[in-house]
Amino acid sequence: MSGTSAGLTGRETVSIRGEGxxxxxxxxxxxxxxxLLPTLAYFFMFSILPYYxxxxxxxxxxxxxxxxxxxxxxxxxxxxxxxESPDFYRLLRNTLLIHLYKLIFGFPxxxxxxxxxxxxxKSFFKRFVQTVTxxxxxxSWVIYGGIVVNFLTPTGVINSTFDSLGMEPMNFLTDTGLFxxxxxxxSIMKDxxxxxxxxxxxxxxxxxxxxxxxxxxxxxxxxxxRYVTLPGIMPMISLMLIINLSxxxxxxxxxxxxxxxxxxxxxxxxxxxxxYRMGLEMGQFSLATAVGLFKGVxxxxxxxxxxSLLRRLGQRSIW
Amino acid sequence: xxxxxxxxxxxxxLLAIACVITIVPVLHVLSVSLSEPQAVYRSNLMLYPxxxxxxxxxxxxxxxxxxxxxxxxxxxxxxxxxxxLLFTITGAYALSxxxxxxxxxxxxxxxxxxxxxxxxxxxxxNVKSLGLLNSVWAMILPGVVNAFNLILMRNFFMDLPxxxxxxxxxxxxxxxxxxxxxxxxxxxxxxxxxGLFYGVAHWNEFFKGLFYITDNRLWPLQVxxxxxxxxxxxxxLVGANTSDxxxxxxxxxxxxxxxATVPIxxxxxxxxxxxxxxxxxxxxxx
Numbered sequence: 001m002s003g004t005s006a007g008l009t010g011r012e013t014v015s016i017r018g019e020g021x022x023x024x025x026x027x028x029x030x031x032x033x034x035x036l037l038p039t040l041a042y043f044f045m046f047s048i049l050p051y052y053x054x055x056x057x058x059x060x061x062x063x064x065x066x067x068x069x070x071x072x073x074x075x076x077x078x079x080x081x082x083x084e085s086p087d088f089y090r091l092l093r094n095t096l097l098i099h100l101y102k103l104i105f106g107f108p109x110x111x112x113x114x115x116x117x118x119x120x121x122k123s124f125f126k127r128f129v130q131t132v133t134x135x136x137x138x139x140s141w142v143i144y145g146g147i148v149v150n151f152l153t154p155t156g157v158i159n160s161t162f163d164s165l166g167m168e169p170m171n172f173l174t175d176t177g178l179f180x181x182x183x184x185x186x187s188i189m190k191d192x193x194x195x196x197x198x199x200x201x202x203x204x205x206x207x208x209x210x211x212x213x214x215x216x217x218x219x220x221x222x223x224x225x226r227y228v229t230l231p232g233i234m235p236m237i238s239l240m241l242i243i244n245l246s247x248x249x250x251x252x253x254x255x256x257x258x259x260x261x262x263x264x265x266x267x268x269x270x271x272x273x274x275x276y277r278m279g280l281e282m283g284q285f286s287l288a289t290a291v292g293l294f295k296g297v298x299x300x301x302x303x304x305x306x307x308s309l310l311r312r313l314g315q316r317s318i319w
Numbered sequence: 320x321x322x323x324x325x326x327x328x329x330x331x332x333l334l335a336i337a338c339v340i341t342i343v344p345v346l347h348v349l350s351v352s353l354s355e356p357q358a359v360y361r362s363n364l365m366l367y368p369x370x371x372x373x374x375x376x377x378x379x380x381x382x383x384x385x386x387x388x389x390x391x392x393x394x395x396x397x398x399x400x401x402x403x404l405l406f407t408i409t410g411a412y413a414l415s416x417x418x419x420x421x422x423x424x425x426x427x428x429x430x431x432x433x434x435x436x437x438x439x440x441x442x443x444x445n446v447k448s449l450g451l452l453n454s455v456w457a458m459i460l461p462g463v464v465n466a467f468n469l470i471l472m473r474n475f476f477m478d479l480p481x482x483x484x485x486x487x488x489x490x491x492x493x494x495x496x497x498x499x500x501x502x503x504x505x506x507x508x509x510x511x512x513x514g515l516f517y518g519v520a521h522w523n524e525f526f527k528g529l530f531y532i533t534d535n536r537l538w539p540l541q542v543x544x545x546x547x548x549x550x551x552x553x554x555x556l557v558g559a560n561t562s563d564x565x566x567x568x569x570x571x572x573x574x575x576x577x578x579a580t581v582p583i584x585x586x587x588x589x590x591x592x593x594x595x596x597x598x599x600x601x602x603x604x605x
Contacts, residue, residue, distance in 0.1 A: 025420050031494040032413040036425065039410025039464050046445065046461045047432035053441025067444065113337060119330050132338045134591055135345070138583050140523035142541045146548035146576050147344045150351075150569065157347065160363045189340060201599045221326065254525060258549060272439075279440040280530060292438030300435040319430050319470065 057290040063283075077290040087274065088291070095270040098251035101184045103244055109192040111237060114199035115229065119221075133193025141190075141254040148186050148259065149173065174263040183268070187255060202236040203229065239315055246306035249295050271295050352376070352573035359569050375574035378566055384535070384543060385575060391455060392540040396521040399459040403517040404510060406464045407472055412498060414469070415476035433466030439530070446531055457531035458524055458539060465520075468513050471600060475509040476502070512597040515590055522582065540579050548572045 020028070052067065057077060059070040081088045113133075120126045136144055151157045152172040159169040172178050210228050219227065253272035260268045271291060279288030303318065310317040346366050351359050355370035379385055414425060436442075442461065451457040479502070487501050503510065528542035535543075583590070 022420060025418070029416070029419050032416055032419055035409040035498070036413035038406050039413075039469070040425070040428075042406060042460075042464050043428065043432050045449070046442075046463075047437070050437035050441040050445040053444045054437055056440070056444075116330050116333055119327070120334065125331070125334075129334045129338055131591060133341050134594075135587065136341060138519055138523075138587065138590055139580060140525055140541050142523075142525055142545050142548070143576050143580060146544065146572065147348050149549060150348060150572065151344065155569075157364045164363070189344075193337070193341065197595055197598050258525075258545060275439050276530075280443065285440050285444070289438065289440040292440055296436055296438050303434045319433075 054293055056286050057293045059286060061286045077287050081290055091269060091271050091274050094267060095249055095251045098180055098183060099248050101180060102187055105184055106188045109188050110195035111199055113192055114196040114203060118203045136190045137194035141258050144190050145258040173261060176264055176267045179264040179268045183256060187252060199233055199236060202233040206232040235315060242306045242310060246302040249299050348573045348576055351569060352577045356567035356570045359567055375570040378571055379574045379578050388538050388540045388543040391537060392522060395455060395458050395539060396518055399521045400514055400518045402463050404514050407469050407513060410464060411469050411472035412476055412502060414473045429466050443530055452531055453534045453537060458527040468516055472513055475506060512593040515593050516597060544575055544579055547575050
């Protein structure tokens with residue numbers, strides 16, 4: 001682009017960067033390579049080098065022997081995962097279920113919230129609601145989860161309220177039936193306001209003339225919502241849905257890690273928490289790496305498919 | 320202008336409920352932290368402090384571990400964000416030049432590392448083999464360039480008008496001077512946005528501390544908080560010289576939470592403004 005624009009304006013003094021032999025082009029761009037070098041070095045050291053460590057998924061890794069000298073064992077760890085141990089299906093099930101519950105119950109909330117907010121004409125009130133509801137997004141899950149736990153412990157706020165109403169106390173955090181609903185509800189509470197931003201941006205980009213002509217045609221507010229607003233933000237909704245589905249193996253590591261305890265492993269243990277526990281706490285490096293590799297490969301394929309699907313739909317793609 | 324009707328009041332009501340759901344838990348913790356320890360023994364919902372007291376904060380500030388963890392997190396946030404910006408700006412600028420030989424190769428590389436992560440254990444072994452375990456640098460160097468932020472910054476640079484740089488070159492500005500004297504100054508809003516993205520991530524950094532730091536004297540704030548708040552482990556607060564203060568765990572936990580949140584509250588006006596811009600920027604162009 002720069003080459004042609006410089007050419008079109010006819011300024012010969014400006015180097016036309018797109019032209020010349022490869023070596024002269026490289027020489028002309030040498031400062032850019034110097035600038036790019038730190039970033040490339042970083043990716044090499046912290047993203048590419050770890051790929052080598054993936055080989056231990058096919059080895060019996062021992063930290064004392066090192067990656068290179070550990071013995072190759074082929075698919076032993078994958079066999080153990082997929083065939084011999086019941087752990088893996090529990091993990092996969094928990095991961096998928098928690099993600100899907102978050103999707104089903106959580107995905108519509110920011111859309112509804114943005115639509116409500118968009119109807120507010122008093123900008124002071126609108127700003128106030130935004131300021132309040134965006135805030136929890138900036139808190140870590142350690143902090144927000146800490147607040148949640150403070151409400152749910154046997155002596156917490158909710159049980160104290162139960163107590164004063166003469167109801168039996170409940171142990172929310174160790175109840176296998178309540179763990180997933182609590183995870184889903186709290187993740188919605190923390191991020192619904194923040195996630196609405198993208199829809200608010202889409203809503204503010206809708207052409208006001210569409211509303212004016214709809215009104216001329218006698219459309220009431222429901223008609224406007226149904227025939228102007230929703231079709232207008234539908235591309236953004238489908239974009240977010242596709243991106244969300246491509247992350248289906250992420251159920252929210254930090255949230256679940258901080259809020260989980262051993263009594264709810266059966267319903268709460270997800271791929272990421274298992275990898276951490278097996279690998280770093282119990283020293284089963286190879287097994288944990290095999291699980292991580294499974295997740296990484298599936299996740300990569302999903303994201304690549306999502307991106308090409310978006311391109312084929314003529315949508316903004318992820319990259 | 321339409322008149323406010325029942326429909327609007329319904330909307331206001333729903334939005335007010337959304338605000339209450341968001342704000343009440345935060346208000347409760349703040350109130351607990353500011354109350355007299357005896358008043359929070361059996362904690363009912365509090366929207367304001369009962370018998371205003373600074374005891375819990377006195378306890379927190381008298382605790383060397385918490386203050387040290389705060390210092391470590393400040394260090395990670397300040398130094399980490401500066402390095403993030405240095406790497407991201409230079410890398411994104413180079414990648415924003417469409418005529419750069421090898422550009423498509425570099426972009427494929429960025430997209431691959433962005434979407435295919437080697438995972439926790441290989442990452443851990445890598446940090447270990449680089450000799451970074453139990454060093455603050457383990458919480459700074461891995462992640463010094465976030466590929467998403469790199470692409471966001473690159474998109475911003477690509478949209479800068481070419482004429483500005485060309486004019487500067489005609490005036491004899493060298494390639495490097497161009498960046499520091501022209502490109503960075505006109506990109507400050509985008510740089511602020513990305514700096515805040517990085518800064519908040521550092522402040523809330525939990526996993527790198529959990530994975531790479533076993534020496535609890537080097538724990539960042541979030542890791543220490545996890546043990547105080549979830550593992551109910553007030554022993555983490557070793558060395559507190561506070562025998563004269565009668566203390567209630569819920570009280571101290573609340574005060575620690577507030578203590579770690581205050582810096583976020585202080586920068587919140589900037590966060591809200593710039594993050595919204597960044598999200599919209601990413602959505603519209605990414």
